[in-house]
Amino acid sequence: MKAAVLVRNGAPDKAFEIQERPMPQAQAQEVCIQVEAFGLNFADVMARRGLYDDAPPKPAVLGYDVIGRIHEVGSEVRDLELGQKVVAMTRFGGYAEYAVTDARAVAVVPEDTPAGEGTALTTQYGTAWFCAEEVTRLHKGEHVLIQAAAGGVGTALVQLAKHRGCIVYGTASTPKQDYLRQMGVDYPIDYRHTDFAEAIRKIRGEAGLDVVFDSIGGASFKKGYKLLGSGGRMVAYGAADMITGGKKSMFRVLKVASGFGLYSPINFLTSSRGVIGVNMLRIADNRPEALKRTLENVVDFYKKGIFKPKTGGEFHIDQLAEAHDFLESRKSMGKVVVVW
Numbered sequence: 001m002k003a004a005v006l007v008r009n010g011a012p013d014k015a016f017e018i019q020e021r022p023m024p025q026a027q028a029q030e031v032c033i034q035v036e037a038f039g040l041n042f043a044d045v046m047a048r049r050g051l052y053d054d055a056p057p058k059p060a061v062l063g064y065d066v067i068g069r070i071h072e073v074g075s076e077v078r079d080l081e082l083g084q085k086v087v088a089m090t091r092f093g094g095y096a097e098y099a100v101t102d103a104r105a106v107a108v109v110p111e112d113t114p115a116g117e118g119t120a121l122t123t124q125y126g127t128a129w130f131c132a133e134e135v136t137r138l139h140k141g142e143h144v145l146i147q148a149a150a151g152g153v154g155t156a157l158v159q160l161a162k163h164r165g166c167i168v169y170g171t172a173s174t175p176k177q178d179y180l181r182q183m184g185v186d187y188p189i190d191y192r193h194t195d196f197a198e199a200i201r202k203i204r205g206e207a208g209l210d211v212v213f214d215s216i217g218g219a220s221f222k223k224g225y226k227l228l229g230s231g232g233r234m235v236a237y238g239a240a241d242m243i244t245g246g247k248k249s250m251f252r253v254l255k256v257a258s259g260f261g262l263y264s265p266i267n268f269l270t271s272s273r274g275v276i277g278v279n280m281l282r283i284a285d286n287r288p289e290a291l292k293r294t295l296e297n298v299v300d301f302y303k304k305g306i307f308k309p310k311t312g313g314e315f316h317i318d319q320l321a322e323a324h325d326f327l328e329s330r331k332s333m334g335k336v337v338v339v340w
Ligand SMILES: NC(=O)c1ccc[n+]([C@@H]2O[C@H](COP(=O)([O-])OP(=O)(O)OC[C@H]3O[C@@H](n4cnc5c(N)ncnc54)[C@H](OP(=O)(O)O)[C@@H]3O)[C@@H](O)[C@H]2O)c1
Pocket: 040, 041, 042, 043, 123, 124, 127, 147, 148, 149, 150, 151, 152, 153, 154, 171, 172, 173, 174, 176, 215, 216, 237, 238, 239, 240, 241, 242, 243, 244, 278, 279, 280, 281, 327, 329, 330, 331, 332, 334
């Protein structure tokens, strides 16, 4: 089978090679999927840049999510069948014609599910669900800030928060403001030109926010935490700020890491505010049942039309470099997908 292999860190046109690789074999609790398309995630950009500690050593096949058909079923898998149309979260290995994954990271989807929508359901809607339904709950009337709200996970969080009846503050760069409005974001904020914390304080006064979803990290995290009112929850699930400018820079990494600030559990207790970190790789590794529950719920919301994933760009495998460039350029809205 063919796979797009990360052979060196750096610019996308030099980073990947299409290579012949051995067919993966499903172990007892796994399935092998014939991949129609795989999704890109921001973590792939960080891995390509050499800024992602969880990425496998090079040469590596990246890829967290695929859509395709079940090609092989492991001996202990009872609830999946050959030929079913599925979406799946892969623990890397997704940039290939065939990918194996734990059967609990797989969900059956309707036959007509488009590639961009299907791949968004796993990593991006799955992450959003885990952040907003498993580790915290959103209640009607709560004031919720979603950073990078026009992105893949951001779009999913906005749809979930609006469904739960929240008042949503969403940040994104200038060209994405209309998209935020169309999604129903109550207060779109262009955070490249406006200080989001000042903008929210003007609207909300001292009452503060109930929940902040932060995927940017560093100073953005610290400012978001300060906006929380009593009972407020900060859900931290990314550090996109580590790669500003598209270059690996230890100075940048240290600046972002120190920008988060220092926190004490005593302060969490006395101010009744908290911070929750989410890493879906750890959940996939150590809580596969929670991942299964998450994906089932996500697909249920998709079938009911509550979740409406947006395809941000569809590229052919020959355009993998362009797809990476596009996601890294911060111009994409919704899911970027690559078809074989
Ligand atoms: N913890 C987990 O398990 C997990 C799982 C999935 C994703 N994530 C994280 O969630 C975030 C979103 O992932 P995604 O795949 O859905 O990507 P995405 O949101 O579609 O793309 C990233 C977006 O973030 C915004 N952004 C803000 N500050 C940025 C910066 N300093 N550098 C680059 N982009 C910046 C950009 O849009 P604007 O500038 O217009 O806002 C950009 O389009 C990423 O940080 C990713 O690492 C975490």
